[in-house]
Amino acid sequence: MTTFVDRVELHVAAGSGGHGCASVHREKFKPLGGPDGGNGGRGGDVMLVVDQDVTTLLEYHHHPHRKATNGKPGEGGNRSGAHGKDLVLPVPDGTVVLDRQGNVLADLVGHGTTFVAAQGGRGGLGNAALASARRKAPGFALLGEPGRAREIVLELKTVADVALVGYPSAGKSSLIAVLSAAKPKIADYPFTTLVPNLGVVSAGSTVYTIADVPGLIPGASEGKGLGLEFLRHVERCSVLVHVLDCATLESDRDPITDLDVIEGELAAYGGLQDRPRLIVLNKTDIPDGQDLADLVRAELQDRGLPVYEVSAVSRKGLRELSFALAGMVTEARAARPAEEATRIVIRPKAVNDAGFTVTREDEGLFRVRGEKPERWVRQTDFNNDEAVGYLADRLNRLGVEDQLVKAGAREGDGVAIGPEDDAVVFDWEPSLSAGAEMLGRRGEDHRLEAPRPAAQRRRDREAERAEDRVNPDQEYDEFRPFD
Template sequence: MTTFVDRVELHVAAGSGGHGCASVHREKFKPLGGPDGGNGGRGGDVLLVVDQSITTLLDYHHKPHRSATNGKPGEGGNRSGKDGQDLILPVPDGTVVLDKAGNVLADLVGHGTSYVAAEGGRGGLGNAALASARRKAPGFALLGVPGGLQEIVLELKTVADVALVGYPSAGKSSLISVLSAAKPKIADYPFTTLVPNLGVVTAGETVYTIADVPGLIPGASQGKGLGLEFLRHVERCSVLVHVLDTATLESERDPVTDLDIIEEELKQYGGLGNRPRIVVLNKIDVPDGKDLAEMVRPDLEARGYRVFEVSAVAHMGLKELSFALAEMVGQARAAKPKEEATRIVIRPKAVDDAGFTVVQEEDGLFRVRGEKPERWVRQTDFNNDEAVGYLADRLNRLGVEAELMKAGARSGDGVAIGPEENAVVFDWEPTVMAGAEMLGRRGEDHRLEAPRPAAQRRRDKEAERDEAEKEYNDFKPF
């Protein structure tokens, strides 16, 4: 059974916003007391949060579909709906978030670092929030906005100070087991290590982490063996340690050739050229291994490497190696730029940014794209004429109609608002004014107005009768 997973595809769905409520307050002797529909609740977000206790993406390998809860709809009596609950997904330190195309969306390093993978939808406004001096009793409410849907890829890159690299069976697992408290699987056959192992080493006052990366072979950077799957775990390490086998039984191999081959694979993978390196000649407890180590050491030192002769089995040379690594880790940490205080970046909107675009497509259709128009369309109940008129008002105030005229749209032309796969299409009529002029004092309920005095109603009727008689006298036949 798979116990370590460092790459998964995750399908996340944020919660949708709750619908607003269209309601009119009613009580005894006051049947029409004004609008009192509450707003819908916000949909829950999906957040990725770094948790130091998590070391693998295994849970998301088995359950790749995750959803937050929806917001509740509003109710009468000015009662707003409950917000949806955010879904928090814990991920290991060093998780990289990518889209399906491989573009990096977020690099999550450090406990508590978070990223909103999918944003919850807004709740719809109730008719109480939509009321105004001109629209005293709206007979509609706005719908909730659907939550975001995202398909993302999570890749784990181990966060460690030191990485042990080398051929299979070079003794990397044995070395990490004696330098730290890690308990990796150790056996006398290649590719015993199938997953990265992480250990913590204390050398004097310095505490650092060390990672044992599965064995590399020629062609690892192109996917041969296990290298391509786990070379990413070397990327975050500050120091690279070449573990070379001085007691190999393969006649065609020697420590210097192994070093050259592994260096070439690291070069082909890229991004590791500036990491400090040291060389560890392992298995000097074997007589032939000790002789070979003494033979190749001058050549390696001539290349500029610091060389340590050790035996993980006999615990030889480990203290010197441990303190040398602590020194290199300390230098790497000191060379890193200090983290600056959190800064708030303000990006003001451009003065000529209308917030939407109008483009005529090859088939003659005019397509309107923009965050506001598309959201407004999703919030509109097209079965309610008053709600459609309110949408027309909003689009007109935003300048969509004027921009359509500039783009050359004429009466009867098709106009689509939104992306091709989810758009609202209608025939445009520029001569029909949007808003109150189109619907006739839309939203005003005369039943809510104070009744006129009897004398005023009598005078109004007499004036209407006199006007009707005048019109008849002016146009009666002779």
């Protein structure tokens, strides 16, 4: 049974926003009390949060599909729908989030670090929020947006100060067991350790973590043995310790050859050239092991590497080794650049940035791309003519109509809004540029109106002119208490 997983593919889906409600207030002696449809609730997000109590990705190996809850639809009586509940997924410290193409999306280091893997959809506005001086009784509401779904890859890179590297059965597990309170599996056959082991070591006032990296053999950087699976755990370590077996029974191996082979694999993996090294000649409690250590010590020192002779069985040289590692870890920590305070960069929108683009793809087809047009299309109920007219008004005020004319669009040409795999396509008719003119004064019900004095009529006309000058998305942004 798998007990340690350090790489998984995760399918996450955020919750969809609830639909807005189209409702009219009904009360005794008030047959037409005006619109009172509430807004839909926001869909829940899917968030990854670093948790110190989680050490493996095993849970997501068994259950790779995760989905947040949807927002509730709005109701009459100006009752907004409830927001969807965010789905919080705990991950180990040192988890890297990638997309399917291998691009890094986030590097989660430090307890509580959070990454929104999938964002929930916005809730749709109800007809009460859409009412205005020109549109007093909207007979439609906006639909909730679907939540984002994506496939991500989680990779765990162990966060440790010291990494023990070496051939299988070199004594790394025994060494970490006597230096710390870790209890790894120890046996006299290769590949005893199948997962990285992590331990905490105290040396004087310095406390540091130490990990052994299993499965390094010739060709590990190319996927042989277990090396490619676990070499990533070395990346975050500040100090590399080569554990060399001085009592190996294999005739073609010796400490110098082992060191050169492992260094070659680390170089082939890349990114570890600047890490300080330390040599541990292990198993020197055996007479032949001590003799071999005496032969190779001088050559290793000539390479500028500190050398320590130890024995995990007799505990020879362990105290000196632990304090030497503490000193190297302290120096590595001091050399790290101080974390800079978070800087907020404000990039104002360019004056000539319309927020959308119109491109001509082939004869008779034009594509509109942009955050607002695509979002407005997703929120539109195309079974409701009034809602379609409202969409036409918004697109016209945004300038889509003018850009289509400049791009050479003619009546009857196809216009697609959105990406190729999820676009709304319609035949363009310039006369539909203003939906209010097409449908009359949309949303008005003259039964709600009484004769107005001249002053009131003048104020209404001023309100209409002011509405024509507002940002075409203002009607939406003014009613987003959940953002």
